[in-house]
Amino acid sequence: MDAVRVLFETQPLFTLLLTVALGYVVGEINIKGVSLGSGAVLFVGLAIGGFAPKAAPPALVGTLGLLLFLYGIGIQYGAQFFDGLTSTRGLKANAAAVLGVLGAGIVSLALVPMFGLKLDESLGIFAGAGTSTATLQAVIAAMKGDGAAVGYSVAYPFGVAGPILLLYVLGAALKAKIEAPAAKVIEMAEISLRNPALIGLRFSQLKVQLPAGLTIAAVRREHHNQLPEEDLVLRMDDVLLATSTDPARLREAAALLGELQPGRMSSHREDLDYVRVFASSRAVVGLALRDIRFPDGIASSIVQVRRGDADMLPSPELILEVGDRVGLLANRAHLKALRQLFGDSIKGTAELSFISIGIGAAAGLLAGMIPLPIPGVGKLTLGLAALLLIALCLGKIRRSGPFVWTMPLSANLVLRNFGLTIFLAQVGISSGPKFFATIATTGASFLLYSLLVVLALVLVTALVCLWIFRMPFDVAAGVICGATGNPAILAFANRVAPTEQPDIGYAMIFPSMTIAKILFVEIAMALARG
Template sequence: MDVIKSLLEQQPLMALFLTIAIGYLIGEINIKGFSLGVGAVLFVALAVGWFAPKSAPAPMVGTLGLALFLYAVGVQYGKQFFLGLKSSNGRKANLMALIGVLLSGAVSLLFTRTHELSIGHALGLFAGSGTSTPTLQAAIARLSSDDPAVGYSVAYPFGVAGPILCLYIVFMVLKPKLQSNAGGRMEVREITLHDSEFAGKTVGELAATLPASVRIVALRRAHHNEPVSPEAVLAEDDVLLMVGPNKEMLDQAGLAVGEPDPGRFAKDRRDLDYIRVFASRATVVGHALGDINLPTTRASIVAHVRRGDADLLPGPDLVLESGDRVGLLAHRDDFKPVRQFFGDSIKATAEFSYISIGLGMAIGFLLGAVVIPLPGMGRVSLGLSGVLIAALVLGNYRRTGPLNWTIPLSANIVLRNLGLTLFLAQVGMASGPKFAATVSQTGLTMLGLGAIVLLTLVLPILILGLFVFKMPYDEVAGIVAGACGNPAILAYANKLAPTDAPDIGYAMIFPGMTIIKILVVNVVPALFGG
């Protein structure tokens, strides 16, 4: 054992990545739908740090990892965050989350009086119950102590398992009726205008009577298929090709327009065929569909755009991002120029501008260095929350002149998961000895306190959302996931409620509550004279 200990301490980077590998292996263990996921890296790191105290890499490794995580999250969710602040439902959701976060913080601080916890342990319980790694980093930096990491690691399991258990219990009690979004994939319908009241009217007039998420993309007339324009005049026996988000909505729209067609569109591909390409060239990325002139010799049309795991209904204002998969209806002779025009490179799903990420991160670190005087409490700096704030603003703008601030979803996920993993491994290895000493002294006390803090975060949101504001279950589940912050909670919410609402709620809540948590751990020590 001494040989292994010596090897780990002499090779801290080897120890770091070995810790990550073992952590992810343990995190994949699934017990009745529950797994620790990336959180297992923290616990393995604590064990490695306890076994080989000098194996922890430099703190700069953890700081860099967390900065990458915060920047990637902010850039991805910036637009949804600001949209949430503008809408009444978004403001209501943020208020609910804010109440839960502040209550959990107040209860954590109460334990410094009732159970004589140190301020570091209390802030660690607060961060761990909310599974907020950025909050942990802010607490460590504010106190210049590893005490928060101890409280965080004790409360973290409850921060993951507690919300999942609460969502499951509420789901089983209420049994809400939810409609699946079918994985975000567009559906297609062919409708024939037999003796229809819309004969003689334009496509635009017909489209105005349909749901906003249903679109007419092509027309079959006299045995030929062709794209449609809003000015095209409809006639009896025309066949319309319609796209929409789900079968039910298309069935309803189709019945109001005409009769289902046996599928002549799909069988006859002489005039129009389907092609899907990756948007990877600078000439299309960052540009709205309405500003793009397709290089086709015959009429063609964009039928849908797939971004990540969701299909987007194309419109003139939809701005293409690197890695988007664009589905078009075009003549086969035009397939080659279409591929060349869009670039059609799969590499675009994993590439981003190092110029924009470099500038964005630099702006964030500069903003975090600004010192804010608080009367009676001293001075507080934003720290790494400055990176998150900068990323949210840039993610909302998405593009400034030639600079594209967005990161393709696949690259974004890799970047933020790598960053989070590096931070958890580094901070766990550095905190291992103190964690073992604290748990041996306090026994199960801190475990119970962590569970209480978690409940004060989750229960107010569930009560306010479901019983006071009468919000749908899937929306409340997304708000809970965003307030708690752990992606595992969001994944479970999506499993219970397979709609878009949990993802939207998470996007609206997570960035703002992360900033609030960071501010809490910066302000509280000043109030306590720390």
């Protein structure tokens, strides 16, 4: 065993990667639907750190990992975050989550005078109860000790399992029966124009009368398919190719226009053919559909955008992202040029701009150094919270001239999950010795304190969502996920409430609550120093 200890302590990079590997093995262990996921890396790191006290990698390694995690979160959820700040639903959701965070923070601070905890230990418990690694980093950077990591590591399991258990109990108590919605898929209908009131109208005039969520992708006239021009004058027996993700809209269109005539267009592709391409070129990524310019002499229509597992009806405001699969109608002779325009490279879905990442992350770090005066508290620096804010803004902007700030979803997930894993491994190894020393002296008391903070966070958030704002259960589940923060909780919520609402709630709440938790501990530490 001494030889293994020496190996760990003399080869910190080997120890770090071994911790990551063993952590994910442990994280996959599932007990009645509950698993720790990447959080298990922290506990393996604690065990290895306790066994080999001098094995910790440099702290800069962990800081870099957390930077990658926060930057990826901000870039992906920028649009949803700002929507949450402006919409009525988003404001209510953020208000509920803020009250939950404040409740947990007050309980954690009360542990200091009531039970004699150190401030960094109580704030570490607060960070662990909210499973917020960024909050932990803020406390560690300011307090210069191991107490925060110890409190975090004790509270983290409760921060993951507690909300999951509560969601299960709430779902059973409220008898919430939520069925998974059907996947959004673009459907088409060929409709022969027979309504005399519409004959002679220009196509631009017809569009304003169509049902919402429906578009006309092509027109067949005199045995030829063509793209609909704004000044096209409609004739009797024109066949219109209508598309929508809602079959009811297609039925409404058929009743308005005339009658269904399936097969008259799809079986004739000599004029227009359908092709699906990957969006991977800078010429289109980050642009709204209305701003995409096709090469001279090439006429084409975007009839479908598939992002992830869902179809999206094209609208002029829809912004293309790397990896989107775009459905086009065009003449076969133009397909090669269109593929060049869009890139059509599956490799591009895994590539990212290190120039954009470098500029964005550097700007965030610089903003985090700026001292901000807060009345009654003093001057505070946001640190990595500022980086998250900058990333959220860039995620909202998406593109500035030649700089594409967004990343392919696959690359984003890999980058931020790797960063989070490295951070947890480094913190766990470096905090292992102090963790075991603390548990040996405090026994089960830290476990009880952690449970109290987690209950305050989850119960206050759930109470405000369900009984004050009267949110539907699936919406409330998303808010609870965003307030608590751990992706494992979101995964469980998606099983309990299999709609898109938990994902939307998480996206709106998680970034702002990460910032709220960091600000809470920054203010608490500033007041303690004053």
